[in-house]
Amino acid sequence: MNRDNLELRKFVAPEFIIGADARLLAGRYAKNFSSQHVLVVTDPNIARNSWFSDVTGSLGDAGIASTIFSSVTPNPRDTEVMEGANIYAEAACDAIVAIGGGSAIDCAKGIGIVSSNGKHISDYEGVDRITVPSPPLICIPTTAGTGAEVSQFAIINNTDRNVKITIISKKIVPDIALIDPLPLTTLTPELTAHTGMDALTHSVEAYVSNASSPVTDIHAIESIRLIQSSLLSAYRTPKNIELRYQTMLGSLCAGLAFSNASLGAVHAMAHSLGGFSDLPHGECNALLLEHVMAFNFPACPGRYEAIGQALGTDLSALGHTEKKEKIIDGIRTLRETLGITDSLGNLGVTREDIPTLAQNALRDPCMATNPRQPSQKDIERIYEEAL
Numbered sequence: 001m002n003r004d005n006l007e008l009r010k011f012v013a014p015e016f017i018i019g020a021d022a023r024l025l026a027g028r029y030a031k032n033f034s035s036q037h038v039l040v041v042t043d044p045n046i047a048r049n050s051w052f053s054d055v056t057g058s059l060g061d062a063g064i065a066s067t068i069f070s071s072v073t074p075n076p077r078d079t080e081v082m083e084g085a086n087i088y089a090e091a092a093c094d095a096i097v098a099i100g101g102g103s104a105i106d107c108a109k110g111i112g113i114v115s116s117n118g119k120h121i122s123d124y125e126g127v128d129r130i131t132v133p134s135p136p137l138i139c140i141p142t143t144a145g146t147g148a149e150v151s152q153f154a155i156i157n158n159t160d161r162n163v164k165i166t167i168i169s170k171k172i173v174p175d176i177a178l179i180d181p182l183p184l185t186t187l188t189p190e191l192t193a194h195t196g197m198d199a200l201t202h203s204v205e206a207y208v209s210n211a212s213s214p215v216t217d218i219h220a221i222e223s224i225r226l227i228q229s230s231l232l233s234a235y236r237t238p239k240n241i242e243l244r245y246q247t248m249l250g251s252l253c254a255g256l257a258f259s260n261a262s263l264g265a266v267h268a269m270a271h272s273l274g275g276f277s278d279l280p281h282g283e284c285n286a287l288l289l290e291h292v293m294a295f296n297f298p299a300c301p302g303r304y305e306a307i308g309q310a311l312g313t314d315l316s317a318l319g320h321t322e323k324k325e326k327i328i329d330g331i332r333t334l335r336e337t338l339g340i341t342d343s344l345g346n347l348g349v350t351r352e353d354i355p356t357l358a359q360n361a362l363r364d365p366c367m368a369t370n371p372r373q374p375s376q377k378d379i380e381r382i383y384e385e386a387l
């Protein structure tokens with residue numbers, strides 16, 4: 001027997017509840033954690049929605065006080081984490097509720113780390129650097145993309161170095177995720193497209209990761225099927241809550257896959273772009289995915305073929321090169337149909353930026369699990385292709 005198939009792999013997942021109105025359980029769960037005062041971490045756009053008040057209302061109904069910290073920006077910054085941690089301490093909070101996309105959830109994870117461990121958030125960069133567990137964290141995702149509600153990852157922008165730092169630790173896996181499709185019905189088409197392509201990138205990268213396992217594979221492939229069958233329709237009919245539920249399920253499965261199998265070059269390169277010029281994370285992934293797939297393809301063609309099949313691509317009677325082209329064409333067509341048609345150049349990235357971007361991408365922990373190890377020149381070439 002080939003012992004490669006018997007390699008030890010672990011799978012970490014938090015408790016989660018998925019379904020209509022799951023967000024209304026925030027109060028009950030905060031009470032289960034014996035909380036008396038929670039810090040609600042969100043962004044200003046989220047805080048304007050009526051479904052946001054439902055969450056703070058459920059906390060109030062459970063007799064729990066709340067302080068709202070809504071200064072989180074896309075690509076959350078270290079300064080926001082430190083400010084949030086100060087507010088957490090000043091208000092004597094004992095738990096955190098994050099409501100939002102990946103930015104709010106990652107910022108909340110950062111606030112939890114600093115509140116329990118005391119130092120600057122940048123001191124926890126890397127894998128397993130956190131010693132003290134964070135306070136209870138309840139996550140309510142409002143996009144179908146991030147996966148942060150179930151992951152052991154947090155990505156924070158270091159504003160001194162203009163790079164995104166990646167923090168990976170079992171100690172930042174949320175205590176409970178309340179996954180409710182209703183907030184998605186108010187998500188703009190642009191954010192639906194960006195976050196949906198982020199989720200698809202999570203599953204593709206987790207599936208070809210050299211840390212994948214049979215359990216992450218099941219979640220990754222199912223996630224690709226779910227996103228393929230629901231994302232475009234949800235983009236076109238934003239109020240359809242059943243379609244939104246399907247995209248959320250796809251994003252959840254992608255999150256479970258990547259939290260355990262890690263990611264690859266697309267995310268390493270997107271993190272580098274996000275730190276350097278504050279570009280939307282999902283859009284960066286969408287613009288890079290097809291180029292990284294072309295680079296990685298020779299390392300694991302069978303895996304990409306399975307991805308193609310999950311995307312519904314008919315690959316029968318095709319040769320190796322034709323299969324590769326058809327799978328990548330499918331990804332490009334989906335991206336363009338979702339209205340993501342800019343290039344990195346249109347978004348302000350210049351040829352002169354590329355060497356620094358490539359250097360930072362090579363240092364990102366996500367690069368370690370890419371199925372093909374690229375050189376600095378390889379990464380520069382991929383950025384140029386997307387320029």
Ligand SMILES: [Fe+2]
Nearest residue numbers: 198202267281
């Ligand atoms: Fe992502």
